[in-house]
Amino acid sequence: MRFINPKIDFAFKKIFGSAQSNDILISFLNALLYEGRSIIESLEILDPYLAPQIAGVKNSYLDVKALLNDGTFVIIEMQVLKVQAFGKRVLYNAAKTYALQLTRGELYQQLRPVIALTITDFEMFAEHQDVTSHFVFKERTRLSDYIQNDIELVFVELPKFQKELEHLENITDKWIYFIKTTGTLDEVPQTMATVPEIQKAFEIANEVSLTQDELNTLQQQEFFAQDQESSVAIGREEGRQEGRQEAQIELIMLSLTRLIGQLNPDLESRIQQLSIDQLDDLVKALWDFSSQEDLTAWLEANSQ
Structure with a gap:
């Protein structure tokens, strides 16, 4: 049995952004954004292409984009190589997703929060060894939240995840392990198959299911x-x-x-x-x- 590598753009979109992937994406996002808590109950997978509505604004290309049941937009990007100004690109895509919600005449109150989830196959933040990092707007000295903290940046750095299969502790560990290792596996690990959404993700990732x-x-x-x-x-x-x-x-x-x-x-x-x-x-x-x-x-x- 051979599986496609989720680190490749096509494979990531196939597994997490297909018409049949809603339950997979809900489980994945609850694991990576909310430590496995069932915060997201439903979502709609959207076209990840962000066409500009303003002359001179750059187009954006994401891997997966979703609208959550509470109105929050989540944009997801899997990045293998650390290219020039990558951190700026992440921030740009988040800000653009936030700003382009409104058309002429609409009120600022209609803006919904945006979470940008970025999974990297390289280290973004060498100063610490945390696998996952969450960034929000904070006051510089008091570290209090901004009154309208509507943009959140979440990074998952795969090289920092060193747990072996037998040491996976929770669903967050299992999803990160899935992203990092599926392209090298030849069977579905039993401990992973106990999660229905992960088992389904393996079925989509099976090369025999592809044209x-x-x-x-x-x-x-x-x-x-x-x-x-x-x-x-x-x-x-x-x-x-x-x-x-x-x-x-x-x-x-x-x-x-x-x-x-x-x-x-x-x-x-x-x-x-x-x-x-x-x-x-x-x-x-x-x-x-x-x-x-x-x-x-x-x-x-x-x-x-």
Whole structure:
């Protein structure tokens, strides 16, 4: 038995963002946000693509987005590599989700809280060893909460989670273990299967449940992630931003060619002019492209 790796964008969305994933996502969020307490009773899984409503505002691409029964929005991102300004991107996506709730004429009282849950396969906060970190607005000296504490940032750093299977203590441990190790397992651990939602997640993650097109997309993303990790490592070793940017462009071109065919020279030229931040955004978006028209539309919206 082989399972898809939840750290890969396609796999994460398949497991936690599919039409049949509501109960899985409820259990997962209760575990990671509320220490296993049944705070979330129901939710609606939304389109994770945040299209801008204001000229000049960047598009955002998340892995999963949900509206909870109490009106709170939760945006979830699984990130394998520590790219430039990643912390700023997390904050930007949270603030954008909060701000774009309102359209012209609507009142500020209608704004609902936003929780940004970010799972990283690298260390974000080297100064402590806590696996999970929760950030909210606090007064600097008194550490009292802001009167309207509507944006919360939650980080789960997978490298800091060192528990083995036999030492998992609660459902939070089990879900983090699921994210970290499922891609390496060949069977469902008995202690994990006792949680119905985790058992269902394993069933979705079973490679035999995927179509050939889904397997091809997954394989392309896995290859891209491996190549991207190598290019980032080379860029760091050389200490040259340009080297990383060139490698990133080369990988994106290769992936786009596989997905939508050989690019025309104009599209290639426009991609080569993108900044590092824009290239990182394109990586998140390109797996949803089915034609060169999709790429052209993305460039029109993001390359100003």
